[in-house]
Amino acid sequence: MSKLDLAVIRTQIDEVDTQIQALITQRANLAKDVAKAKYAEESQPNFYRPEREAEILRQVISRNQNSVLPNETLTFIFQEIMSACRAVQKNIMVAFLGPAGTYSQTAVFKHFGHAIQTVPAQTIEDVFREVEVGNAEYGVVPIENSTEGGVNQTLDCFVNTSLKICGEIDLPIHHCLLAMTQDRSSITRIYAHQQSFAQCRAWLNANMPNVERIAVNSNAEAARRASNEAGTAAIAGETAAEIYHLHVLSAHIEDHVHNTTRFVVLGKQNTPVTGNDKTSLYLSLPNKMGSLYHLLGCFVKNTINMSKIESRPSRQTAWDYVLFVDIEGHIQDEPVKNAIQDLQTQTAIVKHLGSYPRVLR
Numbered sequence: 521m522s523k524l525d526l527a528v529i530r531t532q533i534d535e536v537d538t539q540i541q542a543l544i545t546q547r548a549n550l551a552k553d554v555a556k557a558k559y560a561e562e563s564q565p566n567f568y569r570p571e572r573e574a575e576i577l578r579q580v581i582s583r584n585q586n587s588v589l590p591n592e593t594l595t596f597i598f599q600e601i602m603s604a605c606r607a608v609q610k611n612i613m614v615a616f617l618g619p620a621g622t623y624s625q626t627a628v629f630k631h632f633g634h635a636i637q638t639v640p641a642q643t644i645e646d647v648f649r650e651v652e653v654g655n656a657e658y659g660v661v662p663i664e665n666s667t668e669g670g671v672n673q674t675l676d677c678f679v680n681t682s683l684k685i686c687g688e689i690d691l692p693i694h695h696c697l698l699a700m701t702q703d704r705s706s707i708t709r710i711y712a713h714q715q716s717f718a719q720c721r722a723w724l725n726a727n728m729p730n731v732e733r734i735a736v737n738s739n740a741e742a743a744r745r746a747s748n749e750a751g752t753a754a755i756a757g758e759t760a761a762e763i764y765h766l767h768v769l770s771a772h773i774e775d776h777v778h779n780t781t782r783f784v785v786l787g788k789q790n791t792p793v794t795g796n797d798k799t800s801l802y803l804s805l806p807n808k809m810g811s812l813y814h815l816l817g818c819f820v821k822n823t824i825n826m827s828k829i830e831s832r833p834s835r836q837t838a839w840d841y842v843l844f845v846d847i848e849g850h851i852q853d854e855p856v857k858n859a860i861q862d863l864q865t866q867t868a869i870v871k872h873l874g875s876y877p878r879v880l881r
């Protein structure tokens with residue numbers, strides 16, 4: 521390409537940038553108008569509308585035919601534009617399992633964009649509490665992992681909370697072994713979240729069999745400790761390596777290449793129907809013959825697809841269980857409404873944990 525061509529193309533890029541900038545500013549002004557319209561309807565409106573954001577992102581993907589940019593790139597850009605427009609309306613606060621550098625923080629930014637205020641919490645229970653008491657409007661917690669299954673701390677928190685799930689986030693998880701030293705043989709202790717140890721079990725057994733493993737509250741906490749103690753390493757992501765100035769001794773140490781964690785967004789609002797939704801329920805499982813069969817029958821009868829079922833001890837009576845179930849559809853959809861009515865005739869507890877847009881996969 522000649523010098524002249526390059527200059528011409530750069531001039532064209534400048535023109536396109538000028539248009540993009542003018543359009544983004546126009547969009548932000550429209551977002552201000554939306555805020556006024558919302559205040560005209562109610563005194564304390566919600567500025568985060570997951571159903572509308574999901575609709576916008578689905579439109580972005582359906583318009584993205586024959587483009588050089590992958591869907592993920594365009595959704596990332598639009599997520600950030602919406603984040604900036606939302607911030608023009610209100611600076612929302614989102615709690616997550618901290619400190620900075622956790623996968624939860626990455627999930628927060630993936631879903632809300634960067635124009636938000638983050639509230640790091642020490643434990644998953646604290647994330648729920650921060651939202652319940654109003655220190656944050658929303659919270660993001662891990663709920664299941666494709667390798668390890670349900671995150672029990674999170675599931676147990678749903679039993680007593682009045683918070684609703686208003687969104688879900690899928691995050692591919694790639695673990696690294698991080699340390700101050702570059703000499704792996706000098707490591708005598710590894711810190712990690714218990715879920716990460718479980719997701720890297722085979723790699724650790726094969727590569728670090730005699731090294732002590734200590735579970736801590738989060739991966740970023742593990743990285744923080746490894747940055748203070750000689751002879752120690754942490755399992756965490758690349759973000760944590762940057763924040764805590766650690767070397768990556770080994771990357772991609774997770775046992776399964778498609779290792780993905782699903783996070784949910786907690787809030788106080790009910791999310792309207794989008795036409796492509798999921799509903800999460802918490803059910804008691806009566807300790808009698810055929811009870812699981814009858815509960816599942818309520819979904820089959822109403823032709824509802826179940827995407828997840830997880831059982832946990834009820835913590836009331838020994839060997840009594842509760843179920844966490846995800847189904848396709850929204851609580852306002854007739855089949856879901858009917859299934860819930862049927863469930864209520866079968867069991868004592870049917871708690872609606874939330875209906876929310878299905879994540880784009």
Ligand SMILES: O=C(O)C(=O)C[C@]1(C(=O)O)C=C[C@@H](O)C=C1
Nearest residue numbers: 554567568569572573602605606
């Ligand atoms: O449509 C709205 O309700 C808006 O507030 C606008 C907007 C956007 O930027 O498009 C911003 C925040 C909401 O979460 C959804 C969409």
